[in-house]
Every structure is written in C-alpha cells, then in structure tokens.
Amino acid sequence: MKYEVDQINDLIENRRAIFPKQFTEEPIASEVLTQLLENANWAPTHRRTExxxxxVVRGEARARMGDILADLYLKNTPTEKYSERKHLKKASNPRRSAAIIAICMKRHEELLPEWEEIAATACAVQNLWLTATAYGLGGYWSSPSVIKSQEIRAFLELPEDQICLGFFYLGKYSSEHPKGQRNSIAEKVRWLND
Structure with missing residues (x-):
C-alpha cells in the first residue's frame, strides 16, 4: 500500500474546529503557511478552473481586520440585539490568530455553475485544514454575513470577479480538544446492488 491508511483515517477523524480563543498567539512559519496553501491548491476542480x-492576513493587518469586523458589527446590529461579548470577539479573533486566510473564489460564469466552484473551493479548504491538523495547528472557518460588504472587499483588495466565502482563522494551541462524534455512516448511505 502506498500510504498508511490508518494514519489518513486518524488525520481526518481528528480534524476539528479550534477557535481563536484557544490559540496561543505564537507565530506560524511562512514555510508552513505556504505548504498549507500548496496543499489547498491540489483540490479537485472541474475543467481545471482552480x-x-x-x-493571507498577518502582522498588523490582523488588528486592522479586527477593527473593521468590530465596526461592521456595530453598524449592522440593531441596538436591541447588540452584545458586548460578540463585539469584543469580532475585534479579538483576528488579533489572537497567527494568520487569517480569507477564502475567496474567482467565478468562471461562462464555464461552470457557481455551486461547482464553491464545492471546489470547499475541497481546497478541506486540504488546507487537514494539513493544518497534521502540523498540529488549529483552524476555524467563519463565514459572517459581512464577507460580502464593501468594507471587507476593500480590505482584501478583491477584484470584481472574486467573492469572499469566509475567513479561516489559524493558530497554535495547547489545549486538548474533545474527540469528535459522527452519526453512523449506515444512516446516510443506501446501496443499490441489483
């Protein structure tokens, strides 16, 4: 066998959402971030549109991102629904992360339906996430409604033909995370043999 399947199974089963409040704020080497992105780049893609x-948001840009997210929360939240905890979290999540990777997608409207390109981009994120898990890094994909805002588009310097699908918060962590649970695959599969 070319690969140790048990190790691959273990890696997949141990991938978890690790949240910024659990991060240690230690930096992540550029080489590691590059490898995460290289592996993301090997996702399946119909017609090779990729x-x-x-x-990638690092350094002082993390604080700017936190300020923008906190400002957008204030701007878009009715007074009666305002939560100081949520407001502070919007500002602190980017600052606590070693890096934030904005997950974006370039549309090829003339070639493929949008759902196929969203699916391909999600596969790229899974590759990135599994690689982060293999490195012992924590990650969390957040997709707040403000990803479509002009403020976020301007911050990310997105061209017109791209959209943002969320933020992947990334960091080192020291705490243990609980073992994941899934319902049995038998509840989700039907076999047609005849």
Missing part, C-alpha cells in the same frame, strides 16, 4: 483564491 477557482480558489486566498488572501
């Missing part, structure tokens, strides 16, 4: 695009 629609995924990434914007």
């Amino acid at each position: 629609p995924w695009r990434f914007v």
